[in-house]
Amino acid sequence: MRNRWQGLAMVAPSIVLVIVFVYGLIGQNVATSFERVTQKTFAGNEKVVAQGGVANYADLLADPRYQHALWNLLVLTVVFVGGTMLFGVLWALLLEKGVSGEGFFRSVYLFPMAVSFIASGTVWKWLLSPGIGDHEAIGLNRLFLMVGLPGLQSRWWTDPGPFNMAAMALPAIWQLSGYVMALFLAGFRGISDDQREAARVDGASEWRVYRHVLFPQLSPIALSALIIIGHMSMKTFDLIYSIAGQNNYVADVPATLMWVQLFQQRNAPTAAANATILLLIVAVVVVPYLVYTNRTEGAKGR
Amino acid sequence: MTTVIAAAPPRRRAATPSQLTWRSIRMALLILFAVGVLMPIYVVLVTSFKSPADFSVVDAWNLPARLSFSGWQAAWEALAPALARSLVLGVSAAVISSILGSMNGFVFAKWRFPGANVVFTLFLFGMFIPYQAVMIPLQQLMIGLNDTVPALYGIPTLIIAHVIYGIPICTLIFRNYYATAVPDEILEAARVDGAGMWRIYSSIVLPVSAPAFVVTLIWQFTSAWNDFLFALFLTDRNSGPVTYALQELASAQNPDYSRMMAGVLIASLPTLLVYILLGRYFVSGLMSGSVK
Numbered sequence: 153m154r155n156r157w158q159g160l161a162m163v164a165p166s167i168v169l170v171i172v173f174v175y176g177l178i179g180q181n182v183a184t185s186f187e188r189v190t191q192k193t194f195a196g197n198e199k200v201v202a203q204g205g206v207a208n209y210a211d212l213l214a215d216p217r218y219q220h221a222l223w224n225l226l227v228l229t230v231v232f233v234g235g236t237m238l239f240g241v242l243w244a245l246l247l248e249k250g251v252s253g254e255g256f257f258r259s260v261y262l263f264p265m266a267v268s269f270i271a272s273g274t275v276w277k278w279l280l281s282p283g284i285g286d287h288e289a290i291g292l293n294r295l296f297l298m299v300g301l302p303g304l305q306s307r308w309w310t311d312p313g314p315f316n317m318a319a320m321a322l323p324a325i326w327q328l329s330g331y332v333m334a335l336f337l338a339g340f341r342g343i344s345d346d347q348r349e350a351a352r353v354d355g356a357s358e359w360r361v362y363r364h365v366l367f368p369q370l371s372p373i374a375l376s377a378l379i380i381i382g383h384m385s386m387k388t389f390d391l392i393y394s395i396a397g398q399n400n401y402v403a404d405v406p407a408t409l410m411w412v413q414l415f416q417q418r419n420a421p422t423a424a425a426n427a428t429i430l431l432l433i434v435a436v437v438v439v440p441y442l443v444y445t446n447r448t449e450g451a452k453g454r
Numbered sequence: 455m456t457t458v459i460a461a462a463p464p465r466r467r468a469a470t471p472s473q474l475t476w477r478s479i480r481m482a483l484l485i486l487f488a489v490g491v492l493m494p495i496y497v498v499l500v501t502s503f504k505s506p507a508d509f510s511v512v513d514a515w516n517l518p519a520r521l522s523f524s525g526w527q528a529a530w531e532a533l534a535p536a537l538a539r540s541l542v543l544g545v546s547a548a549v550i551s552s553i554l555g556s557m558n559g560f561v562f563a564k565w566r567f568p569g570a571n572v573v574f575t576l577f578l579f580g581m582f583i584p585y586q587a588v589m590i591p592l593q594q595l596m597i598g599l600n601d602t603v604p605a606l607y608g609i610p611t612l613i614i615a616h617v618i619y620g621i622p623i624c625t626l627i628f629r630n631y632y633a634t635a636v637p638d639e640i641l642e643a644a645r646v647d648g649a650g651m652w653r654i655y656s657s658i659v660l661p662v663s664a665p666a667f668v669v670t671l672i673w674q675f676t677s678a679w680n681d682f683l684f685a686l687f688l689t690d691r692n693s694g695p696v697t698y699a700l701q702e703l704a705s706a707q708n709p710d711y712s713r714m715m716a717g718v719l720i721a722s723l724p725t726l727l728v729y730i731l732l733g734r735y736f737v738s739g740l741m742s743g744s745v746k
Binding site for chain 2: 155156157158159160162163165166167169170173174175177178180181184239243246247248249250251252253254256257258259260261262263264265266267268269270271272274275276277278279283286287288289290291294295298326330331334335337338341373376377380383386387389390393394397406407410411414420423424426427428430431434435438439442443446
């Protein structure tokens with residue numbers, strides 16, 4: 153009889169690191185989010201920066217700038233997730249039956265994933281330059297002028313409208329659509345050809361084969377893709393930091409606002425509360441997903 | 455899941471006219487999308503070879519009138535020290551977290567202890583946490599650590615962070631690999647012969663681990679190389695990796711576009727090379743992130 157506890161010894165270093173640096177620090181962050189902070193003003197009075205306790209969360213949620221950041225995050229996430237799913241599924245559909253040059257197209261669609269958000273953000277800052285008209289326009293706006301479609305020019309994310317963040321999703325979609333394509337392509341290739349043949353023999357049209365045979369089997373992949381892209385969207389920081397700059401109200405999302413709260417407003421409790429809410433949003437989506445995957449794996453007899 | 459996208463099965467029947475039409479439409483769409491995806495690369499290349507004097511708003515999209523390497527030279531001078539630091543960071547973080555991942559993966563696949571499932575799920579959640587939720591205390595902790603051991607400041611601190619937060623994904627990749635690649639019977643046989651856990655791991659499991667190591671090494675190297683958030687919180691301009699230096703270069707007051715775009719390419723070349731040369735394994739790493 154082998155000693156089953158031996159395995160624990162081998163994982164122990166990692167368990168300690170994960171407990172301290174993941175769960176310990178999350179706990180520490182939550183503790184920070186309830187702290188009270190005051191500053192001395194020039195007149196020598198005490199100014200309250202963070203009231204402490206639950207009030208920190210209430211104040212944060214009542215802050216119009218934070219509400220604006222939450223709205224931006226919602227717009228960004230909807231367009232980002234929608235866009236990557238749309239292009240990812242479309243590209244996978246175009247490629248799944250095999251075309252000449254398949255390897256080339258796959259590589260091209262996937263390569264942006266290898267590039268850092270800081271590098272791609274630098275390029276997209278240029279492509280999404282807000283200048284309009286013959287003397288100012290560079291990037292995409294200049295391209296629209298050159299091809300005779302000046303009407304397509306836009307101020308992009310700098311436009312303070314309610315949906316400005318939709319433009320910020322463009323680089324994110326560029327970067328991650330290929331990833332969704334790869335997931336779906338692997339899914340299509342994992343379904344045996346016999347199933348399609350059987351449906352065709354039964355007289356099903358090509359559309360019905362997709363609708364009733366292929367797509368239902370791809371729903372676990374669609375779920376994984378949604379979770380992964382969705383949680384990446386929640387964390388988006390690098391891209392906005394490099395395109396919009398460090399402190400830019402128009403392009404605020406909670407992750408970038410947290411940086412401002414911590415380093416520019418010197419308000420660690422509010423920054424910590426902001427981060428805790430972000431974690432909660434992600435956890436609400438991811439935890440049920442992990443439990444679900446665990447269960448289905450268990451059902452497979454693992 | 456470390457499957458790589460399989461090639462499509464060969465087509466059988468001869469094509470009918472309507473199928474031919476579909477095929478041309480499909481090809482046209484594929485080319486159109488490829489051009490769209492490659493467009494930023496074109497801009498970067500073209501701009502990087504223009505001299506600042508030659509760059510004008512009006513012909514920003516045109517090929518350079520004459521080739522200039524001044525942007526490349528300026529970008530190289532600005533980024534070289536940070537590039538060296540990123541190389542040390544990427545390689546060390548990748549090697550250490552892969553070794554830890556291999557040990558953990560072996561236990562979770564083959565030498566489970568009571569409660570292993572719960573621990574594994576707790577590990578997995580670590581893969582999804584927004585790093586913002588640990589950033590503030592991590593910075594405080596690291597400042598304290600750096601005060602005690604000043605030599606840790608900068609890249610060593612970043613290595614520690616990437617190793618720790620890379621544990622979940624590396625563990626997952628190795629666990630899935632060992633579950634399918636190492637038959638239980640071999641381990642049983644070794645145990646009957648009197649081999650202990652460490653012996654089994656080092657003489658049977660480790661020697662067949664190369665494919666999973668390739669995947670985690672690439673994955674961890676790429677994510678450490680591309681990271682910016684940890685770099686911003688834990689280092690400064692004199693000790694930071696290449697993403698930090700590139701961001702500094704790109705946010706200069708008067709943008710020198712040729713230097714900026716050359717900098718983008720220089721900072722991206724290592725990960726692009728990894729992708730081009732080892733694309734198959736790069737994709738495996740990406741797929742492993744999807745917890746299948």
